[in-house]
Amino acid sequence: MxxxxxxxxxxxxxxxxxxxxxxxxxxxxxxxxxxxxxxxxxxxxxxxxxxxxxxxxxxxxxxxxxxxxxxxxxxxxxxxxxxxxxxxxxxxxxxxxxxxxxxxxxxxxxxxxxxxxxxxxxxxxxxxxGAKHMKNFVMYTLGTGVGSGVVVNGDLVYGHDGFAGECGHTTLIPGGRLCGCGAKGHLEAYCSAPGMKRTAFEIMVRDNAVDSLLANKSFKELDSKAIYDAAVHGDKVALEVFEQTGKWLGQGLADTVHHLSPEAIFLFGGPTAAGEFIFKPTRESMEAHLLPIFKNKIKILPSELKPxxxxxxxxxxxxxxxxxx
Amino acid sequence: MxxxxxxxxxxxxxxxxxxxxxxxxxxxxxxxxxxxxxxxxxxxxxxxxxxxxxxxxxxxxxxxxxxxxxxxxxxxxxxxxxxxxxxxxxxxxxxxxxxxxxxxxxxxxxxxxxxxxxxxxxxxxxxxxGAKHMKNFVMYTLGTGVGSGVVVNGDLVYGHDGFAGECGHTTLIPGGRLCGCGAKGHLEAYCSAPGMKRTAFEIMVRDNAVDSLLANKSFKELDSKAIYDAAVHGDKVALEVFEQTGKWLGQGLADTVHHLSPEAIFLFGGPTAAGEFIFKPTRESMEAHLLPIFKNKIKILPSELKPxxxxxxxxxxxxxxxxxx
Missing domain, CATH: 3.30.420.40 (ATPase, nucleotide binding domain)
Structure with missing residues (x-):
């Protein structure tokens, strides 16, 4: 049967x-x-x-x-x-x-x-x-928001009240960008798809980058797919968005490692389709933020679930x- | 027997x-x-x-x-x-x-x-x-450094490699104070006993507070006990050290809650002897940083282990x- x-x-x-x-x-x-x-x-x-x-x-x-x-x-x-x-x-x-x-x-x-x-x-x-044989790993889902799920000793961590695993709402930049939850500086406000959009406009503002491939879209319209397409075409702003997003995400992942020491962190969601554009700076930033005992140990992997x-x-x-x- | x-x-x-x-x-x-x-x-x-x-x-x-x-x-x-x-x-x-x-x-x-x-x-x-009947809690030890231990479902979390629970080395202020580990902006550099000393001098520098009870000690000499004694005597600098340390610690504890949703966080070590001087601002800051689903749920408690x-x-x-x- x-x-x-x-x-x-x-x-x-x-x-x-x-x-x-x-x-x-x-x-x-x-x-x-x-x-x-x-x-x-x-x-x-x-x-x-x-x-x-x-x-x-x-x-x-x-x-x-x-x-x-x-x-x-x-x-x-x-x-x-x-x-x-x-x-x-x-x-x-x-x-x-x-x-x-x-x-x-x-x-x-x-x-x-x-x-x-x-x-x-x-x-x-x-x-x-991809976590079939793993007992300790963390999943970050990057999309409109940033969600996460924590697995310890083969079981999902629900915590005392059933709500554990809200890593998207850890503070990345004290007093920083407004998050969807109303607080400031959360990882989600930087590393979600809308967070990447905000970063793109931040860079265009700083450099007055009217020639960027991203400069033709409205604040409402621009999405992470457009940033990826522009990066593929070598657009400087788009490339810096991925660099900067990876730096922020890597900092957040290092915090997670310092809590949990997982075997791997899986990334899932739209922005991860950009592959090494996002994985490389994330990996480098995480490593730079890790204590020596954790360096070169923790894998950052793309989710194997079909989008x-x-x-x-x-x-x-x-x-x-x-x-x- | x-x-x-x-x-x-x-x-x-x-x-x-x-x-x-x-x-x-x-x-x-x-x-x-x-x-x-x-x-x-x-x-x-x-x-x-x-x-x-x-x-x-x-x-x-x-x-x-x-x-x-x-x-x-x-x-x-x-x-x-x-x-x-x-x-x-x-x-x-x-x-x-x-x-x-x-x-x-x-x-x-x-x-x-x-x-x-x-x-x-x-x-x-x-x-x-104090955690005898708890299945999910976190311990922060504040001393020369800041250590931590994470308990999930009644078991200590060791992670993939045996080193989980280094919450003192999560990033609190990107690019901030030099930490003992060589990285910058870690919680330990702000919320340890030496971190409190650094905060005291930071405030004295800012306000040119030559009249503070803390102004008679060298940078090497000043410790968290002296800051506590000065706070008891109403010293403005000392009181602000506790306020500020609590703000930082509360931000860090909120990150821990967003990972793990524990029933309680226990604080242990020298600086916690200051009681409400440190517990009150820590509690307030943690609550301010929490998602609504976690608010007014998580206890911050003094360790019951004898120092x-x-x-x-x-x-x-x-x-x-x-x-x-």
């Missing part, structure tokens, strides 16, 4: 759902809007219908299939309580007992578990990806991790 | 040895010089003689005694290998196989384990002190932790 897991990624706009096999391959997937109506019961029902349809469609092809569980990645997801708590970008207010509500519709499902998206990505890396499916695949990995216990 | 553990603290100048009971009480203690001759075999022999003498003396009083093991706290101590590696302040060069060498003299001892002093203090807090014996007691706690496994 083929065993599969359901992965659900609750995003601000859409909720992606996929049926994932033990090798991390997405067999079928779908998505429904994450509603703005704030009615959690209605959302859970819509979600249940979408999940059941997917299971049905995959069973048409392979009748001999066991669905072991459902893993959910969600902003402000609390693993211990199965709740989403005060997520600023969702319409559901306060503490939402997500797993408890979903459990009513799946009373016999072996595993139902929820965590935040970056934690799910870390578990995905451990179950299906498009990573959120679903990561969430589904929670199921295998639960079954393991 | 009364069970006891030996605790050994390898310091730069002296090596302290104690016999510790299950309640963390030091029954007898002694110390020998940590040699400058660099001959590890000779040192291990001297240490063995001192340990045996202590065991003998305590057995004279209580014949019905079982020594379960020896725990060692040492700079750059590697738990996994039982080694001291490239410790800058010891005369033994390179990698010293401490546990292996000691094992030859104690072939039947149930537990022989080594880690760095801050990790040992964290285990001491967990076995004998004089803490190093021995912490090292001995390693033994009970090993026996537990």
């Amino acid at each position: 083929k065993k599969v897991a359901i992965g659900i990624d609750v995003g601000g706009t859409n909720t992606a759902i996929g049926v994932v096999d033990q090798d991390g391959q997405v067999m079928v997937k779908n998505s429904i809007p994450t509603p703005s109506h704030g009615d959690i019961d209605r959302y859970i029902n819509d979600l249940t219908n979408a999940v059941n349809e997917l299971i049905h469609s995959v069973k048409l092809v392979n009748a001999d299939l066991e669905v072991l569980g459902i893993g959910i990645g969600a902003p402000n997801g609390n693993y211990y309580n199965g709740t989403i708590e005060y997520a600023p970008n969702l319409s559901f207010k306060g503490v939402v007992h997500f797993v408890e509500l979903l459990r009513k519709n799946y009373p016999t499902m072996k595993a139902l578990a929820l965590t935040n998206d970056a934690n799910a990505a870390a578990i995905g890396e451990m179950i299906y990806g 498009g499916d990573a959120a679903i695949v990561g969430a589904s990995a929670l199921v295998w991790k639960e079954i393991e216990k | 009364k069970k006891v553990a030996i605790g050994i603290d390898v310091g730069g100048t002296n090596t302290a040895i104690g016999v510790v009971d299950q309640d963390g009480q030091v029954m007898v203690k002694n110390s020998i010089p940590t040699p400058s001759h660099g001959d590890i075999d000779r040192y291990i022999n001297d240490l063995t003689n001192a340990v045996n003498e202590l065991i003998h003396s305590v057995k004279l009083v209580n014949a019905d005694l079982e020594v379960l093991g020896i725990g060692i706290g040492a700079p750059n101590g590697n738990y996994y290998n039982g080694t001291i590696e490239y410790a800058p302040n010891l005369s033994f060069k390179g990698v010293v196989h401490f546990v292996e060498l000691l094992r030859k003299n104690y072939p039947t001892m149930k537990a022989l384990a080594l880690t760095n002093d801050a990790n040992a203090a964290a285990i001491g807090e967990m076995i004998y002190g 004089g014996d803490a190093a021995i007691v912490g090292a001995s706690a390693l033994v009970w932790k090993e026996i537990e496994k």
Whole structure:
């Protein structure tokens, strides 16, 4: 009998759902809007219908299939309580007992578990990806924000309250750039995709770089993909953005190493598609910030999760991790 | 039969040895010089003689005694290998196989384990002190340097290579003060006892504070005890030192919370004797730096280990932790 897991990624706009096999391959997937109506019961029902349809469609092809569980990645997801708590970008207010509500519709499902998206990505890396044989590693997800997941002795670190692994909100530059969370100088304000955009404009302002390939785009429009394309064409501003972003990120990763001494740090997300443009300065900066006992030991690796499916695949990995216990 | 553990603290100048009971009480203690001759075999022999003498003396009083093991706290101590590696302040060069060498003299001892002093203090807090019922906490030791020990799910985090928990060397102010390790801007350069001294002179320089109670001491002479005494007398410079140190430390502790979400952070060492002078601004700063999901949750507590014996007691706690496994 083929065993599969359901992965659900609750995003601000859409909720992606996929049926994932033990090798991390997405067999079928779908998505429904994450509603703005704030009615959690209605959302859970819509979600249940979408999940059941997917299971049905995959069973048409392979009748001999066991669905072991459902893993959910969600902003402000609390693993211990199965709740989403005060997520600023969702319409559901306060503490939402997500797993408890979903459990009513799946009373016999072996595993139902929820965590935040970056934690799910870390578990995905451990179950299906480049961290398969690692017991101690950290995952940084670089995108609109910067998330992270910490693995110690083969287990994800949830901490005392279920929320551990918010490395994007460590302070990089005291009193520095405004972060999305309202505080100042956080790593996320420098090393996320919008952070890179801000760096690009900072450099153009400093050098009055009207000839840069990046000088034709508005502050709203410019994204990390455009910066990468410009860097490939040798644009000086774009190249410096990667240098500077790597310097900042390396400083942050060194702080993480000094806390946890991991075997590797995985980087995931849009900006990492730039390869050595971002990996090289990050590696150099991290090494420069490390105590001698940590130098030339800790690998910085690209995530092996496929970009498009990573959120679903990561969430589904929670199921295998639960079954393991 | 009364069970006891030996605790050994390898310091730069002296090596302290104690016999510790299950309640963390030091029954007898002694110390020998940590040699400058660099001959590890000779040192291990001297240490063995001192340990045996202590065991003998305590057995004279209580014949019905079982020594379960020896725990060692040492700079750059590697738990996994039982080694001291490239410790800058010891005369033994390179990698010293401490546990292996000691094992030859104690072939039947149930537990022989080594880690760095801050990790040992964290285990001491967990076995004998204020963290007895905690599964997730962090220990910061403030002294000549700043050490730390991280506990996740009831176990000390050693990381991939045995050296995790060097939070004193996270970057607080990029490009800031020179740290003892040679890097710049590390937490240790601001929040250690010498860091507080530097802050005091920084403030006196800024304000030309010739009337401060601290203005009569040389840069070499001034210590954190004198700053505390001056603060008690309402000295403005001294009071600002604590305010500023707390601001910096709170920023660092928030970074630790964002990594690990502990139940509590314990502070240990000389500067913490100043009580609310240091705890209040540290708490306020940490809270100001925390994401909303972490606010008003994480306790900052004074260590319950007795200052004089803490190093021995912490090292001995390693033994009970090993026996537990």
